[in-house]
Amino acid sequence: MNKKDFYNLVDVYMDAVFFPRAASDPQVLQQEGWHLELDDPSQPLQYKGVVFNEMKGVYSSPDALMGRAIQSALFPDNAYSVDSGGDPRAIPQLTFEEFKKFHATSYHPSNARTFFYGDDDPRTRLDMVDQYFKEFTAMPVQSTAVTLQPKKPLWRGIKDRLKVPHPAAAPDEGGEDHRIITVNWLLNDQPLSSKEKLTLAILNHLMLGTSTAALQKALTDSRLGESVVGGGVDDDLAQATFSVGMRGVREDNVEAVEELVLKTLTDLASSGFEESAVRASLNSVEFHLREFNTGGFPKGLSLMLGCLSEWIYDRDPLNGIRFEEPLAELKKDLAEGKPVFQDLIRRLLLQNEHRVAVEMVPDPSLEQAQLDEEAKALADIKAGLSEEEIEGVMRDTKLLREAQAAEDSPEAKATLPRLTVEDIDPHPKEIPTESRALSCGSTVLEHPISSSGILYTDIGIKFTGVPEKDLNLLPLFTRMLMETGTESMDDVALSRLIGAETGGIRASWYSDLKSSPGHVCNPEDVLYYFMMRGKCTTEKIPIMFDIMTDLLLNAQLHNKKRALDMLLEAKARRVNSVVANGHSFAMTRLSSRYSFLGYMAEHTSGLTYLRSLDALIDEVENDWPSVQARLENIRNTILSTPRSQDGVVINLTGDRPTLENSRPSVDAFVKSVNDAAVGLENKGTASQSCADLVRIWKDTKGADTTDREGFTMTSQVNYVIKGGPMLQPGEPVSGSFSVVSRYLSNGYLWDHVRVMGGAYGGFGRFSGQSGRFVFASYRDPNILKTLNVYDDAAVVLSGEDVSADDILQSIIGCIGDLDSPMSVDQKGFTAMARHISGETAEERAKWRQEILATSGDDFKLFAEKLKLVVDNGGVVVFGSKAALEEANEQIDPPKRLRLAPAFISHR
Numbered sequence: 001m002n003k004k005d006f007y008n009l010v011d012v013y014m015d016a017v018f019f020p021r022a023a024s025d026p027q028v029l030q031q032e033g034w035h036l037e038l039d040d041p042s043q044p045l046q047y048k049g050v051v052f053n054e055m056k057g058v059y060s061s062p063d064a065l066m067g068r069a070i071q072s073a074l075f076p077d078n079a080y081s082v083d084s085g086g087d088p089r090a091i092p093q094l095t096f097e098e099f100k101k102f103h104a105t106s107y108h109p110s111n112a113r114t115f116f117y118g119d120d121d122p123r124t125r126l127d128m129v130d131q132y133f134k135e136f137t138a139m140p141v142q143s144t145a146v147t148l149q150p151k152k153p154l155w156r157g158i159k160d161r162l163k164v165p166h167p168a169a170a171p172d173e174g175g176e177d178h179r180i181i182t183v184n185w186l187l188n189d190q191p192l193s194s195k196e197k198l199t200l201a202i203l204n205h206l207m208l209g210t211s212t213a214a215l216q217k218a219l220t221d222s223r224l225g226e227s228v229v230g231g232g233v234d235d236d237l238a239q240a241t242f243s244v245g246m247r248g249v250r251e252d253n254v255e256a257v258e259e260l261v262l263k264t265l266t267d268l269a270s271s272g273f274e275e276s277a278v279r280a281s282l283n284s285v286e287f288h289l290r291e292f293n294t295g296g297f298p299k300g301l302s303l304m305l306g307c308l309s310e311w312i313y314d315r316d317p318l319n320g321i322r323f324e325e326p327l328a329e330l331k332k333d334l335a336e337g338k339p340v341f342q343d344l345i346r347r348l349l350l351q352n353e354h355r356v357a358v359e360m361v362p363d364p365s366l367e368q369a370q371l372d373e374e375a376k377a378l379a380d381i382k383a384g385l386s387e388e389e390i391e392g393v394m395r396d397t398k399l400l401r402e403a404q405a406a407e408d409s410p411e412a413k414a415t416l417p418r419l420t421v422e423d424i425d426p427h428p429k430e431i432p433t434e435s436r437a438l439s440c441g442s443t444v445l446e447h448p449i450s451s452s453g454i455l456y457t458d459i460g461i462k463f464t465g466v467p468e469k470d471l472n473l474l475p476l477f478t479r480m481l482m483e484t485g486t487e488s489m490d491d492v493a494l495s496r497l498i499g500a501e502t503g504g505i506r507a508s509w510y511s512d513l514k515s516s517p518g519h520v521c522n523p524e525d526v527l528y529y530f531m532m533r534g535k536c537t538t539e540k541i542p543i544m545f546d547i548m549t550d551l552l553l554n555a556q557l558h559n560k561k562r563a564l565d566m567l568l569e570a571k572a573r574r575v576n577s578v579v580a581n582g583h584s585f586a587m588t589r590l591s592s593r594y595s596f597l598g599y600m601a602e603h604t605s606g607l608t609y610l611r612s613l614d615a616l617i618d619e620v621e622n623d624w625p626s627v628q629a630r631l632e633n634i635r636n637t638i639l640s641t642p643r644s645q646d647g648v649v650i651n652l653t654g655d656r657p658t659l660e661n662s663r664p665s666v667d668a669f670v671k672s673v674n675d676a677a678v679g680l681e682n683k684g685t686a687s688q689s690c691a692d693l694v695r696i697w698k699d700t701k702g703a704d705t706t707d708r709e710g711f712t713m714t715s716q717v718n719y720v721i722k723g724g725p726m727l728q729p730g731e732p733v734s735g736s737f738s739v740v741s742r743y744l745s746n747g748y749l750w751d752h753v754r755v756m757g758g759a760y761g762g763f764g765r766f767s768g769q770s771g772r773f774v775f776a777s778y779r780d781p782n783i784l785k786t787l788n789v790y791d792d793a794a795v796v797l798s799g800e801d802v803s804a805d806d807i808l809q810s811i812i813g814c815i816g817d818l819d820s821p822m823s824v825d826q827k828g829f830t831a832m833a834r835h836i837s838g839e840t841a842e843e844r845a846k847w848r849q850e851i852l853a854t855s856g857d858d859f860k861l862f863a864e865k866l867k868l869v870v871d872n873g874g875v876v877v878f879g880s881k882a883a884l885e886e887a888n889e890q891i892d893p894p895k896r897l898r899l900a901p902a903f904i905s906h907r
Helices: 003-018 026-032 050-058 062-074 096-106 122-133 194-208 214-222 251-271 275-291 299-311 324-335 340-350 366-383 387-405 410-414 468-483 491-501 538-554 560-580 582-594 596-604 607-622 624-639 656-680 690-700 736-755 784-799 804-818 824-837 841-852 856-872 881-889
Strands: 035-037 046-048 162-167 179-186 227-234 241-249 355-363 434-437 442-448 454-462 505-513 526-537 648-654 708-712 719-725 761-766 772-778 874-879 898-901
Touching: 003 122, 026 035, 026 050, 026 096, 026 387, 035 387, 046 050, 046 366, 062 162, 062 179, 062 241, 062 355, 062 560, 162 366, 179 227, 179 251, 194 214, 194 227, 194 241, 194 275, 194 324, 194 340, 214 227, 214 241, 214 251, 214 560, 227 560, 241 251, 241 560, 251 340, 275 324, 275 491, 324 340, 387 736, 442 656, 442 824, 454 538, 454 656, 454 824, 468 491, 468 505, 468 538, 468 560, 468 596, 468 607, 468 624, 491 538, 505 538, 505 596, 505 824, 526 538, 526 596, 526 824, 538 624, 538 656, 560 582, 560 607, 560 624, 582 596, 582 607, 582 719, 582 772, 582 874, 596 607, 596 690, 607 624, 624 656, 648 656, 648 824, 708 881, 719 784, 719 856, 736 761, 736 772, 736 784, 736 804, 736 841, 736 856, 761 784, 772 784, 772 856, 784 856, 804 841, 874 881, 881 898
Parallel strands: 162 355, 442 648, 708 874, 708 898
Antiparallel strands: 035 046, 179 241, 179 355, 227 241, 434 442, 454 526, 454 648, 505 526, 719 772, 719 874, 761 772
């Protein structure tokens, strides 16, 4: 990271934490928290506020409501019984004086923990901290350790459940009378030792960590519900909890789920776990601890959060990241035959009556009842206001809007520390890559990067195509490949072998477009790969490649029961995901109109995929031989891929000795795949090529969609998306457009969609690859107002005189995105993606230079191109039926949204 930029950020963050405007200006709480809004005395009062709307979105999710109910029930007597995010019904009770007092006592150096990580001089950091801390006088602070919840005998038997209603769609809108049921324990009322925490983590993996784990498998095989929920052990709080249950449960099966959980735990406490299962879970957890792979998240922050898990409870912070000693002690206990896992199950679960069962009950009338309750509360408040007080609310509304619309003064902006262009490295950071070609079009890429003796392997096999009707089988295929066993091992043995000998193996699909230097890509130049990814230590390389070979060639795709389990689980998970992540589903839906890759994503992970699952489930139940044959055809298509250039790409990342040790295993893998391909040459496959599918997409892309769609679901907030092409395939595209896009997102859209509109998020994204721009909002109380903001964007941008400082800040942000930290495996995979697409170092350098050279003229050009999106872009909105119908009443008939339920159940 740029050191000067880091110190600037430290300065800004310290100032924001210790001297925020929020502590002195009530308008900040009004904007970010809540306020009453009124424009005219004849209108009803409204609650507005960013966090208020964000939490309305949270409280629309059954999973979030379940988590809230569980925590409240398990912690009736301490701070965990209340929602730290805020119940929307309680948020309006917060006053500015309470808010200000909380900041003054909690956000004080006497209550702070300071953590340094990095290779710069710690004295410099101490001096920076001192500049802020010395402004304060030390004050006595009570322990920040939360009062521990004592254990109580809460369990009253199977029939004594806490029933919690949640908003749900009516049956005619795709709603189903399915329940969510979990059994939940508070595990401890005294701090757990490091050894107990580690043992719990391994026990959790043994019971729930894989599809074949004991408790996970028992629940899944029971078919009492559609998917397992709960997650097991959660030790993020001062006291650990354990939760497990099922989603998609019929009312008459609820008690059976509870009984099965308790019976399975009783059986495990009696019989224990097989040695192979313990070895697999122990290795999986230990590999994770030693690898310490934080992805793109900074390792220093991960270490800090680990320390804080103990430090904020007045315990030794380093115990939050130490594991060698407790791991050695646990291994010694296991070697001596001690029943450590059985003892934990008995002591913390079976003999523990601080236990509650929570049943989530769908209620199609609840959403409207909550809206009516809020409307009545606001009406009562208004009825109790005098004319003078009503005038005061209107005046506050006006003043807040004026403050929100006001530009920061040049003097205020000048107080922010800034980089200059000279502080930015003009050269992109390249990832070391060495390439060698093998027989039959196979390519090996090696990335010599320090990896602590771990080999990261990515195997990509070009996928030539699949019949259109089989697109929704692609996600099922990758799961069955990994989770149904092979000719030599059943699913349990396979899962344990992977866990015991590797750091994990997974299968997926990867898609991209061929690079078109300096121009928008051709949407028909599609790259689609089947991917298998794994990681292991050096001595395990031959075993990992043997497993990958066995999976690809010999995975058993005939298991009808597992296929059905996977599809039911996929459906249950995605239904809930739409409510929580409507913006993602809307963007995928919109992308399918303009892009073949978007079309593929819509049919393999989007709303179209979700809606297809009922029919696919029926096919599995009633015509399994046909489905199995189609799954086998997908594998045959992968294996019989023409061995053109990059037909098979094997991507290896690790230390130089590790890479050298991998070569014999790589050669053996390639030979096995090539031999299998020869055996399939005369069989043929009934696939359509990607080119065929592209033609189908071009012919039918408007058949099942319109340019303006609205999908109704049970939610108190909306997700509003608009987008389309700014540039056509083959048009020149400059890196400067990413700068303007960032400026628009962090400025105009932030101000108007979030700050003034009250949405929890509002942003824009430009893709130089596709030439498209997308506007998006997240947990948004508005629809039409947000669409109007989008439609004004081009005019506003074209009329702005953007300062050099504002351009520079956007440039710095874009460079920061390009230079964001990557883990070892991310670096290797990124280099592979660049190779497959044909992107060159020269292209990246040119893009970076165009970013650094961005000028006001680029903003004008972008605004001109953006008008194409404003005038012709498509719209997709996910939200409540009432909000969508109200928006449609105010939209001109030709531009109204075509409304349909998000969920259409055919079962």
